[in-house]
Amino acid sequence: MSNNWEMVIGLEVHAQLKTSSKLFSSSPNQFGSEPNENVNFIDSGMPGMLPVMNFGCIEMAIKTGYALNFKINKYSVFERKNYFYPDLPQGYQISQFEFPILSEGYINIDSGDNQKKIRIERAHLEQDAGKSIHDIDPKYSFIDLNRVGTPLLEIVSYPDLSSADEVINYMSSLRQLLMYIDVCDGNMQEGSLRADVNLSVRKKGQELGTRCEIKNLNSFKFIKQAIEYEFQRQINIIDGGGEIEQNTMLFDTSTGETRAMRSKEFSHDYRYFPDPDLLPVNLSQEQIDKIKPLVGELPQDKLNKYLDNYSLDKDIAKIIIAEKQNANLFEKMISESTVKPKFIAAWLVGDIFAFIKENNLEVNSLNDKTKDITDLLKLISDDVISNKAGKEILPKVLNGEGKPSELVKELGLEQVSDSGELEKIIDEALVGEEENILKFQGGSDRVLGYFVGKCLKATKGKGNPKLINKILLEKLKK
Amino acid sequence: MSDIDIKRISYLAKLKLPSEKEEFYSNSLKDIIKWVDNLKKVDTSKTEPLHNVTEKTVSIRNDEVSKSNSVDDVLSNAPERAQNFFKVPKVVE
Amino acid sequence: MKNSISQIKKALIEKKISVGELYDEYLAKAKSGNNNSFNLVIDRENNISSINDSQNRYDNGNPLPLDGIPLGIKDLFCTKGIRTTASSKILSNYIPNYESFVTQQLLNDGSIFIGKNNCDEFAMGSSNETSYFGPVINPWKNKNSQKDNLVPGGSSGGSAAAVAEGSCVASMGTDTGGSIRQPASLCGIVGLKPTFGSCSRWGIVAFASSLDQAGPLTNCVEDAAYVLNSINKHDFNDSTSSNHQREDYLVDINNSFEKKIKIGIPSDYLEDVSDDILNQIDNTKKALSKHGIEFVDVKFKTTEYALSTYYILAPAEASSNLARYDGIRYGVREDGESLDDIYLNSRTKGFGDEVTRRILIGAYVLSAGYYDAYYRQAQKVRRLIKNDFQRILNEVDFILTPTTPNEAFKIGDKLDPISMYKNDIYTVPTSLAGLPGISIPSGLSKNGLPLGVQFIGNYFEEKLLLQLAALAEKELSFNE
Ligand SMILES: [Mg+2]
Numbered sequence A: 001m002s003n004n005w006e007m008v009i010g011l012e013v014h015a016q017l018k019t020s021s022k023l024f025s026s027s028p029n030q031f032g033s034e035p036n037e038n039v040n041f042i043d044s045g046m047p048g049m050l051p052v053m054n055f056g057c058i059e060m061a062i063k064t065g066y067a068l069n070f071k072i073n074k075y076s077v078f079e080r081k082n083y084f085y086p087d088l089p090q091g092y093q094i095s096q097f098e099f100p101i102l103s104e105g106y107i108n109i110d111s112g113d114n115q116k117k118i119r120i121e122r123a124h125l126e127q128d129a130g131k132s133i134h135d136i137d138p139k140y141s142f143i144d145l146n147r148v149g150t151p152l153l154e155i156v157s158y159p160d161l162s163s164a165d166e167v168i169n170y171m172s173s174l175r176q177l178l179m180y181i182d183v184c185d186g187n188m189q190e191g192s193l194r195a196d197v198n199l200s201v202r203k204k205g206q207e208l209g210t211r212c213e214i215k216n217l218n219s220f221k222f223i224k225q226a227i228e229y230e231f232q233r234q235i236n237i238i239d240g241g242g243e244i245e246q247n248t249m250l251f252d253t254s255t256g257e258t259r260a261m262r263s264k265e266f267s268h269d270y271r272y273f274p275d276p277d278l279l280p281v282n283l284s285q286e287q288i289d290k291i292k293p294l295v296g297e298l299p300q301d302k303l304n305k306y307l308d309n310y311s312l313d314k315d316i317a318k319i320i321i322a323e324k325q326n327a328n329l330f331e332k333m334i335s336e337s338t339v340k341p342k343f344i345a346a347w348l349v350g351d352i353f354a355f356i357k358e359n360n361l362e363v364n365s366l367n368d369k370t371k372d373i374t375d376l377l378k379l380i381s382d383d384v385i386s387n388k389a390g391k392e393i394l395p396k397v398l399n400g401e402g403k404p405s406e407l408v409k410e411l412g413l414e415q416v417s418d419s420g421e422l423e424k425i426i427d428e429a430l431v432g433e434e435e436n437i438l439k440f441q442g443g444s445d446r447v448l449g450y451f452v453g454k455c456l457k458a459t460k461g462k463g464n465p466k467l468i469n470k471i472l473l474e475k476l477k478k
Numbered sequence B: 001m002s003d004i005d006i007k008r009i010s011y012l013a014k015l016k017l018p019s020e021k022e023e024f025y026s027n028s029l030k031d032i033i034k035w036v037d038n039l040k041k042v043d044t045s046k047t048e049p050l051h052n053v054t055e056k057t058v059s060i061r062n063d064e065v066s067k068s069n070s071v072d073d074v075l076s077n078a079p080e081r082a083q084n085f086f087k088v089p090k091v092v093e
Numbered sequence C: 001m002k003n004s005i006s007q008i009k010k011a012l013i014e015k016k017i018s019v020g021e022l023y024d025e026y027l028a029k030a031k032s033g034n035n036n037s038f039n040l041v042i043d044r045e046n047n048i049s050s051i052n053d054s055q056n057r058y059d060n061g062n063p064l065p066l067d068g069i070p071l072g073i074k075d076l077f078c079t080k081g082i083r084t085t086a087s088s089k090i091l092s093n094y095i096p097n098y099e100s101f102v103t104q105q106l107l108n109d110g111s112i113f114i115g116k117n118n119c120d121e122f123a124m125g126s127s128n129e130t131s132y133f134g135p136v137i138n139p140w141k142n143k144n145s146q147k148d149n150l151v152p153g154g155s156s157g158g159s160a161a162a163v164a165e166g167s168c169v170a171s172m173g174t175d176t177g178g179s180i181r182q183p184a185s186l187c188g189i190v191g192l193k194p195t196f197g198s199c200s201r202w203g204i205v206a207f208a209s210s211l212d213q214a215g216p217l218t219n220c221v222e223d224a225a226y227v228l229n230s231i232n233k234h235d236f237n238d239s240t241s242s243n244h245q246r247e248d249y250l251v252d253i254n255n256s257f258e259k260k261i262k263i264g265i266p267s268d269y270l271e272d273v274s275d276d277i278l279n280q281i282d283n284t285k286k287a288l289s290k291h292g293i294e295f296v297d298v299k300f301k302t303t304e305y306a307l308s309t310y311y312i313l314a315p316a317e318a319s320s321n322l323a324r325y326d327g328i329r330y331g332v333r334e335d336g337e338s339l340d341d342i343y344l345n346s347r348t349k350g351f352g353d354e355v356t357r358r359i360l361i362g363a364y365v366l367s368a369g370y371y372d373a374y375y376r377q378a379q380k381v382r383r384l385i386k387n388d389f390q391r392i393l394n395e396v397d398f399i400l401t402p403t404t405p406n407e408a409f410k411i412g413d414k415l416d417p418i419s420m421y422k423n424d425i426y427t428v429p430t431s432l433a434g435l436p437g438i439s440i441p442s443g444l445s446k447n448g449l450p451l452g453v454q455f456i457g458n459y460f461e462e463k464l465l466l467q468l469a470a471l472a473e474k475e476l477s478f479n480e
């Protein structure tokens, strides 16, 4: 059965670069505009229009080069990939072919308990195509060219991936890195990150089989479904005595199945050749070096820092570095407060993230509330209020209902840490408890818990439990 | 020179040659390809291809947006439009 | 001799003629349309504000460099609000919402457009017979068979014929493998192809991007300098546009050279040529020798490969450049059941035979299995051709060649493509090297038809090239 089979997967990931303008025109690179609003005559392929390269895209490619351990090529060439499609106004896509801007990179991903190195063959710049809308009219398609010319970085891995989980880990690591270096917004729903999955199967230890390419998957869920379906489909064909045909597949999100694209009379032949409207990109070492500092700290750097300098637990640190905005929020709070990073981290991944999730917020939306949050955490860690009171006040602080110190006063949640007052309350609580006092002195620890509870109740929960504990012990030992 | 598959080439070029013209073009292409075949004699083993006589560009744009053309200007020559879309018969995948 | 731009400007300044009268004179000739040199003539109403503005500047004593000069514009330049067809059926209804860089410069300098010149479809042709709007007729007649209509050359055949017939003072053409120089020669006028990268390609319907170059067709060399001064500018929006410092091409045009000039004549160009053609070279040599110019024999190593290289590279680029004509966003859409039918029908019916042929050649030489043997090999040979020119231009200041291998021929005479392609044998190598070339009239053939010679200069040395051409022109000018 499928136990003897293994899958061999390579990924082509298209990342939309978050530049202001397009790769070869100065129209806005923007999602969600009115149809054909972000289109100029270059984008719509009008006669005589010529491309001019956007250096912002080169900068982002170089940043990616550093983050993904690529060789950054000083010489790269834009070529035309020729094919006809109504989304493609020029009748060709400008891409890089023989000389990509980046080659031979890698990233390390989690695979089970280990790390696995995934080699990346190349990454190249190219233009995105427009969109055809098929569901407005049964007989017609409608063409919106807004997306035409949006810069894409296509990142092509070697076939080093061997399970759906690895593919997901690889994709999410890529997504994390691209978002860290601020070149892609990572929004898969809007198509900012899309994957073509090249999958073949083989019996363990045997040679590579024929691969099929599943096009344009834009969610982790679909990637997983498509891989699992395609894996089984190929095994079934071979087990049934058939042969795999090299095909381009589409994934049907409603059925979870893959199917071959309508077979063409002739196979594709893109007739790549250097775009004569554009001259080769020649970068100097200085231009490349200048971009290095813009890369900033990568997730692995942050992880090491959090473990070594802030003594965070690994699990908590990983949650924080998962997205750059989390890390930014965390580091902002650290820099603004004297509260221990570890204490802040625990609250961040606990109640604060829970609040964000519950209210469907962006992590970034808390950036202007960090001072209030750390003020609150300071009150908690200084025992001015109890943990419980902190949990009660946090949502109000996050909702901007008031300053933590005011809220504490308003709600009367200030902890009683006045030992004289507490002593009085404890003395009262011990009246008539001679039997239990004797039990304690006879060695029963359980009684201590009973007394602490009784005292806390008497303070209406506001007594500082640590202090109560301390005073009680002194009194009981007498 | 190998045979010219005129059907395949016209498919790549999105042209539908009338059958009576296929042979005309096929022969014409054969003649021309035979005529240019003399290039094979040239020793270019030490020569890099020349993409363009100008080899250095000065046109590199900073990443700035300038106003795109108006939707009406983009669509004004469209054979068929529907609202602000270009309209075509349904595309079947 | 027709009036030159400087003579016309003088008349305008001295109020011997008004801008409107000048315009009407040329317009009337253009409208008579005897030679089919225009695809479209612009009515007076549509130019009235330009005419008035221009007249005002003359009245105020501050005319612009080309103020009021009526020009013809090859129908390959996109002109805002004015139909631009590339002489193709597929673009026969296209009205651009933008003005090409080059024509904008001409407008900025005060010139007024008479209309859009007929040309070969998408500039593919050497006789102007591939135009959807019918062939252009050369205003010249063979004195031994007066009734025959002759070709004006191509692809800028309409632009050449219009200047020769006097329906515009000068015209704009484009030259990919000889499309300015060859028709200029066959129509007895001056045609200049500047260095690749001199004049922006922005807004010109592309044929072969690495070769296309705009340039003037004029009655005299000085007029070419006038037009070149206007159009030769760096354009940021054309990535292949050069940003070198441009000179004023008029300043020294009538001066003699300060240093001794050496001109190379490639003897390999002159094997098997007719006496008519040899005479042109001899005339020119004699005329310039009087001015102390030295002539030497030079030999190219790559001449026999130039046409092959060109007929691989140009169709390859064209097959891709013409992919955008699909009937989806603009142009003529032919009916079809499915989207694919619309594509196939619009393109198949929209393109003429020669364009179809070149698209097919281009698709073939780029296709899998043939790319290395044809396209890549041609790009390599192109470098050898460029190096060959550079080697020779290290030895000499200019190169002198015939412009065409023959005089104007009868419309319909050359049916087979290869013999048509051979018309460009002297102009194509220069185009591949990207060098500037100018054709000037050098004499008449036995049949009384004009012939020209070509001077080739070094990169961006149009100023010296025009100076040489002006010197030769003084000696060689012939009467119609
Ligand atoms: Mg792919």
Ligand SMILES: [Zn+2]
Residues within 6 Å of the ligand: A014, A126, A154
């Ligand atoms: Zn791609």
